[in-house]
Amino acid sequence: MDYPLWLPKFFSGGLVIACISIVHVFVAQFAVGMGLYMVVAEHIAIKNKDSKFLSYIKSNSALILLIAAVCGATTGVGIWFSIALVSPAATSVLIHNFVWIWASEWIFFVLDIVSILLYYYTWGKISAKLHITIGWFYFVGGIFSLILINGIITFQLTPGNWISTHDIWDGYFNPTFLPSTIGRVGVSILLAAVYATLVISFVKDIPLKKYAGRYTGFFLIIGTALTAIGMICWVYSLPEDLRQQFIGGNIALTNFYKYFIILTTILFLFSLAFTLLFPKYMNIVISLLVMAIGLSSVGYYEFLRERVRKPYIIRDYMYSNGILLSEVDKLNKNGVLAKVKWANIEEYKDVERVGEAVFRAECNICHGLTIFNPIIPKIQGLSAEDLYYVIDSLQYNPLMPPFIGTEEEKSALSVFLAKIAK
């Protein structure tokens, strides 16, 4: 990691990425699913000459225009901004290996945005046939951008044969790509139903409310089923040691996994009750509750996926702190600060300052001092000698990278940690 380091004092870079991405995933996946929801609904409405249902669909498309095309698009760019700030080295690897995948994803993003603008602003102004065609273009844009980007996200967790071949397609079609894509398409359809409850809750006309509710219920069932299939396949396509982490091996991860399953089940049953079964009782409070559960469920899954990858940012290739596995031996000999020059840009010589620089170079990206996975509570009261052995034994912790650097750097780090542990 020879880039300048972004280490905000009162916040963590990782948390910034998490906040932006969870919102993005919650919005963007809805936008994908809603494409299908909308176009199929429009087909049905036109066939049945149901003008009320048609105006209901128009409201749904306004949701895409106002939420997905604004918040979804900007947070998508925001993920990119934030990963480049926190992990420039890893971002560079992803960009340079998958630039044509990103570029192709951009093509579908353009198609997605242009067609939703056209779709929304031509309601009632063009023939139904053309309008539905534009709707299909929108859906194609959305779903393919999801599929393309998902290959890169899953690559980080399971790079597969890429590690030895460095071939783009080995990395893209990696072991978790397919199950994860099925799961995300499922979540998209599920989220379309979740957001639709917002529109349903404002519908006054009872027959329409029932009709739209039932229609939404079918999406809930299909979406949840696909999510479950994708999730199960995803779990079993992971390497054994990874899977063990969240089915008991690590408490935090096991809880993430458990909460994700519980919340998704609650989400499914609760929203099913107010769409397929008793749609006329759907109101804004229930809808907001459904939204909140949906957001938490998505959040738990994304956290699980991120945390299970630890201590890597690209598994078996690069650690979370941006150090490549291939350069560990070299850095153990020459010192980590020989590479991470920005950590000690002032070139301090005294032990404590050097230790602080090593902390910045290796630990700070995941550990704040007092907040977000904070270091101080973990080491409170320990002496420099104790800490030296703690650092030494990091290699036995499956979720932590080993200490990388010279003996002098290791003792400097323990001196610095002992100082802040007081």
Added chain:
Amino acid sequence: MNNILSIIPASSFVLPVPYFVVVSLLVFTFFIHILFVNLTLGGSLLILVSRYAGKYAKDNNYFDIAEQLGAVNTVNISLAITTGVAPLLFVQVIYSSFFYSSSVLLSWYWLFVVFAVMIAYYAYYLFKFKPLYIKYLSSRGSLFILIATVLFLYVALMLVTNTLLSLQPEVWKGIYTRSDSIFSAKTLLPRYLHFILASIAFTGIFLMVYSRLRKKLKTELKDKMYDFGKKAFVIPTLAQFIVGPWFLFSHDGSITQLFLGKDIIASFFLLAGIIVSIIMLFLVYFRKESILNTTILIITLIFFMTIVRRYVETAFLDKYFDPQSLVTSSQWGAFTLFGVLLILLIISISYMLLKVVKEMK
């Protein structure tokens, strides 16, 4: 010099296609992006001007111009964001070492760009749809455009700052250790002004064209819009004859010289750009302008200036980085996928637009 070179992150990556392919894509997609950026920023400023003009001249036509611009700009903002992703991608392919470093120096200021765009976009929608009681206000919600304009000016400032910082590693250390301000990069102010004036001038031309294309508007409004657009083009373009040279001569002599004959191609594009702008001013002055000739000329002008911009940036980094020296291992298969999709995209969008225009007639 060695001190600076040693802190620049190594460009130890492999290019996924030859350098010139990436640069061509970077220039081309940036060119498309900047068209919509101009409309977004220039349009926001012009909405404020037309609101003020309407009040000052007690002429409701100007208020209508503001409403029209507000409505189209919601689409332009979307396209500015969407088309911005591609140059953001391609710039990282060649300049990741420089661009990520400068982004980290700006950190929160840079990250806030994303939120500024989001807030500004929502402000625009409030102005456009005027929900709740906004439609009864005498200001018609133009406060939201004021907010959006301030935010877009901020975004433009950050983009210019980040670009310049990425080109000037000599100021990195001072900013990183907080002994210097983030605005320490050279040529910042004239560059920023040059871009803002250009965005207003471009939107001026856009208004002229738009007023002629929209058949449904009242004749009086169309004429007012046309004249307003004309002024919005002429005044900033005249100002460029002061800001432009200031900008040019604010560079180090070695860079300035490139455009004064030392590099034939760079000098050609700058000179050609200036000549095109003079031709446009004359056309407008002698009332010989038409939708067709102004559109072609302004787009040509922007394209030329995009190339000039590329030359400036390459010249800045010349002493630190030789992109030609990067190792290339081409992924032609994946590149072909992208190329085919790009063609399909152009076909799909043209198909939809043509069909929609045909049916709406």
